[in-house]
Amino acid sequence: MGHREDLLAGAKECLYDKGFGRTTARDIVAASKTNLASIGYHFGSKEALLTEALVQATAEWGEELERALTVDPDPADGPMERFERTWTRVIDLYATHHRLWSIAVEGIAQVGRIPEMRKVLAEAQDIAREELALTFHTSGDDDERTRVLGAVYQALLTGVMVQWLVDPGTAPSGRDLAQALRMIAGAGELRG
Template sequence: MGHREALLVGAKRCLAEKGYARTTARDIVAASGTNLASIGYHFGSKEALLNQALIEAIGDWGTELARTLSTHAVSDLEPMAQFEVIWTEIIALFAKHRQVLLASFEAISHVDHVPAVKEILSSGLEQGRQGLAQMFGTVAEGAGEAESRAVGSFYQALLTGLLAQWLIDPEHSPSGHDVATALRIITARHRAGDLTEKSA
C-alpha cells in the first residue's frame, strides 16, 4: 500500500475514532504509518485529506445501504410489510457505521465556513435522493425527474431523521415497525379524509 492509500485508510480510521473536527495531522500520520510531508504531497492539506476520506467513508455506507435495499427489492411480502423489513435492516446498519455517520453529522456544522465540506455533503444528498428513489422502487417506470426527486427527498428526510434520533437516543429511537405503523396510520387517515370529502 502506497502512502496515499495509507493516508486515506488512516484518515478514515481517525474519522471513526476522533471525529471530523478533533482529528489532527499527527493523528492521521500515527494511524497511517506515514509522515507529515506525505499529507502535503498527496493532498495539499489535512483538510483536503479528511474531506476525501469523508467522501469515501460515506460512499462505503451508501454501498452497503444499496446492498441492503437490493436484497429486499424482490419480495413476496405486501408493500407495507416490505417497507417495514427494509427500514428494520437500515436501522440495524446504523450501529455498524455509527462513528462515520456521526462524523458526517459533525461535518454539517462546518458547511458555512468550509465550502469543500458543503460541496461534499450537498453532492451526497443529491446522490442519496436519486439512489433512494431507485432502490426503494416506489417511482413508476418512466417517471419524471421532479417526481423521482420528490420521492427521493422524502426517503432522504426519513433516513436523516431516523439516524439523528438513533444517534441521540438509540434505546428510544423508532424501529422499522414504528415507521411502518406510522405510515399505515397516516395513509389510513388521509384515505378517510378523501372519502369524507367525496361524500360531502
C-alpha cells in the same frame, strides 16, 4: 500501500475515533505510520487530507445504504411489509456500522465549511433520493413524482439516522415507521 493511501487510511481511522475537528496532523501521522511532511506533499494540508478521507467514508456509507435498499423483496410482501422490511435493513446498518453513520453525519455538518463536501453530498443525495423513491414505488416517467417521494424518504433516512446516533434505545424501528405511515395515511384531514 504508499504514503498517500496510508495517510488516507490513517485519517479515516482518526475521523472515526476523534472526528474532523479534533483530529490533529500528529494523530494522522501516528495512525498512518508516516511523517508530517507526507501530509503536505500528498494533500497540501491536514484539512484537505481529512476532507478526502471524509469523502471516502461518505462513499462507503452510500455503498452500504445501496446494498440495503437493493435487496430483492419477498414477492408475498405487500407495500407496507416491503416498506417495513426495507427500513428494518436500513436501521440494522445503523447498529452494525455506527462509526460509519457517525462520520456521515459529521460530513453533513461540514458542508458549510468545505465546498467539496457539499458537492459530494449533494450528488450522493440526488442518487439516494432516486433509489429510495424507486425502492418503494414504480418508476414511471414522472421525474417530479420521483423527486418529491425521494426527498421525503431522504428526510426520513437522515432523521432516523440522527435519532439512532443520539439515542438508539428510543429511535424508531422499521415496524414503528410502517405503523406511523399507516397512521398518517389513515388520519384523514390534518389539523389546521
